[in-house]
Amino acid sequence: MGEKVKKILIANRAEIASRVIRTCDKLGIETVAIYTDVDSNLPFVKQATYCECLGSGEVSETYINKDLIVEIAKKHKVDGIHPGYGFLSENSEFGKLLEKNGITFIGPRAKNILLMGDKLESKKFVQSLKLPTVPGYNEDNQDADHLKKQAIKIGFPLLIKASAGGGGKGMKIVEKESDFLEKLSSAKSEAMKFFGNDRVILEKYLINPRHIEIQVLGDGQGDAVHLFERECSIQRRYQKVIEETPATNITQKLRNEMCEMAVSLAKGMKYRGAGTVELILAESGEFYFLEMNTRLQVEHAITEMITGVDLVQEQIYIATHDKLNISQDEIHSIGHSIECRIYAEDPFNNFLPQAGDLEFIGKLKDPTVRLDTSYEDGNTVSTNYDPMMAKVITHDRTRVQNIRKMVEALVHLPFLGVQTNRDFLIKTLEYPKFLEGKYHTHSLEAWMDELCAKSEEDLDDVFASFNFLSKKSRKSGINIIEDAWMRSSGQWLG
């Protein structure tokens, strides 16, 4: 691959920047990192071959400042730009701008991004391929009374979603007909506020749905392969917390159908690069297209663990060769993989984002555990960006063994110094219904009271540990105890 690509700029930060650099290093490709002042001490900056500071402005002036990034890319004569996830990863304008400047965008074609970026258009397109979509209304007529009639036709409960939305913003559940108009106006005002467009779509609301997504790779010419599914139903307010693959409690037949559906879509739209087709799986076993993410996902690592495929490497190959480097019969799923996202947030205080100095991340006792992070001891965690600090990824032969492995890994990764959700993750992994594998997208919220309850703790153990610590602390000059003792009862000898 080195012959076509010699240098890549990573238009992102933190763990995903480190992740992309790792593959580039493996392939002998030089890297350029961009970073802001607050991020200057994070490891991704020094991991890259070259780095460029963007100053300390807002995200719009730094990480998503297209012109500035292109300027840096030209200065360094890079062959391509990897956008990571978030930021400019699904920005079709950016792809076009790069094309104009002769720089390869390591991602899908602008038309792929545009098509899938609009909920209305994407759904229409999926329907045109005779692939399943959630029953609903996705027409231009946005008249409130007309929408209400359509809602009655679909039936309650139903969902009102912002056409240009995502992340749960501008999304409302309507339980009954009489609530419809009120919820509609609040959905529309939220949509206007967040996306500058108040167009909404209506959808059948599925009870106890699961969020299953299929990883695909497309060559941009109509060929595509899948890399199986990821189960992402453990979510809190539409933010994924734990992902696993294979999904539990589904038949091989259903798995095949979902994977084939994703491949049909990727082929049908001549998708280029790595993408993810998100599906809603109903209790009945019916599944529907939800949306397609035209980028590398945060949780891509679990797919890499079960297939052995380096998705970043495939992305770079496809972007520079316009063909696939792997065929479907070469892709196999082995064992079970799980990912836990470590967020700097306080589960016992409404999951408020936290900041602070990271004193001690922990130890990787098991060398098979993958820790994707761009923090090291001594780094400051700020609330300027995403609160996700790290991803812990494990792989083992069976789900049961793997969950045990993950719990063990997390026990050794306390992330001391900043309040994180680590303890919450451990409790979730050990929660009986999680262990049974019987859960859906609303499960975590339903378990929340129990997961956040103060359980029986052995404070004697904590007290004993503290005593051993403070005793030794005199050597490192901390001396709280002895200093105080001397002040209170010591006397100077003549």
Place this chain on the structure above:
Amino acid sequence: MDIFINKEVFTPVDFIKSKDQVILGKTVYKLVKRKDNEIIISKNGKNLNAYYSFNHKTQEYSISLSGRVYKVKLGQGGHGELSTQSSNVIISPMPGKIFKVLKTVGQDVKKGETVLILEAMKMEHSLKAKTDGKIKTLKGRVGDQVSADQLLVEIEELQS
């Protein structure tokens, strides 16, 4: 002695501390290993792994035990009491030399009475009884070197 665990006061019951062990009621904790932010202690013979860090600004330890993080800090007024925790024992607060022994085994002592004097770091430290009672054991003679947290005196408390 009080400490704060997650901002709540924790007062140990039946607490004895010596050089490398802590006894809480019937549970004996021993220090097994302490290295690179990791501490291993044995609890009645079974090992417990913990991780810790210390924040100099807040003077607070973070201790991760069994997958949970606790913030631990000495309580207000806890200063100075940590070295002589349990009322019926006297423990050396630091390494030093026994300068004077003022009592013998079997003798009665009153709360606040000096039992022995320790010389350390050019200072003289009076080690006082924290309770009324009778001297049960007295380990150490004048001139003996003692280490920190060594159990020196046990006092049999008077039954009331």
